Amino acid sequence: MAIIINIDVMMAKRKISLGALAERVNITPANLSILKTGKAKAIRFSTLEAICRELDCQPSDIIEYRAEEELDK
């Protein structure tokens, strides 16, 4: 998929674990793991808002678009 989730990069920058972030965002660690591994099909605005709030970042820091050709290289 051309949409890349960079939540792990932001989590590393903010030095926060998956469990801790999941607790603060109020979602299950399993769901956050689905998001982190790029298996998620969609993300709710409320979830995105909570993640941005907790990681103190912009949505573009978490979600990135890369063209398919670029990914194939």
Place this chain on the structure above:
Amino acid sequence: MQNKTTYLKRLLAIYVTFFVVLIAGLAFDVAPGFRQGLEAGTTMGRDLNAQLNQTTPQSSYMLFNCPLRQPDAVMFETADSIRQVTAFPSTITFRITEPAGNHSMWWYAFATVGGSPWVYWMTVAASLAFLVIIVLMWLIIRSVRRSIREEMPLAKSNVWRLRVIALLTIFSELCNSLSNWMMNHRAAELVTDTAYAVNTAFQFNYSTLIMGLLILFAAELTAIGRDLGEEQKLTI
């Protein structure tokens, strides 16, 4: 999942009804038919046995429920002699005994229905298809009941089960129609220049075809529902 108990109660009702219908079908439809077939087979066997001493070997077969083109009116009085009843027998069953040809014993054994082993195998295929449909229906009901408990309805296995049921429904109807058509043709050949005229048109039960297509439609709906559920599950 909310209303889990309601769904489970409804499915239990379907489960119980399924078994009641199955038992009633066996008792009032399959068993009498089997008994009738057994009696006809026994009579035919007895007659064949009596003919064994004849110099020319004979073969016998049945042509069931051949539709008549113009049913003859049969008039009779009731036992109380008050009413006069006119009957229009629309189908007729034939039993044919003829000198055996050069085919093997097995060919004649399987040709007792319709005068050709193809008719026999098509009848068997249609019956087997019905049997598979019943088993698949039971598996679907059981699977849906379990899936409600596990909160994972619309399983992938049920989608293909529904597809197989739909295809088997259409297949069994095709087999029945084709075997009837072959029997009617054979009967029409035999009764040429007699008082009977057998209708040889290919008669297909369109309601069964529509039912099969509806089941196929339900299978596709289940597949779409499953995909939607999967997407919902992966929406964070």
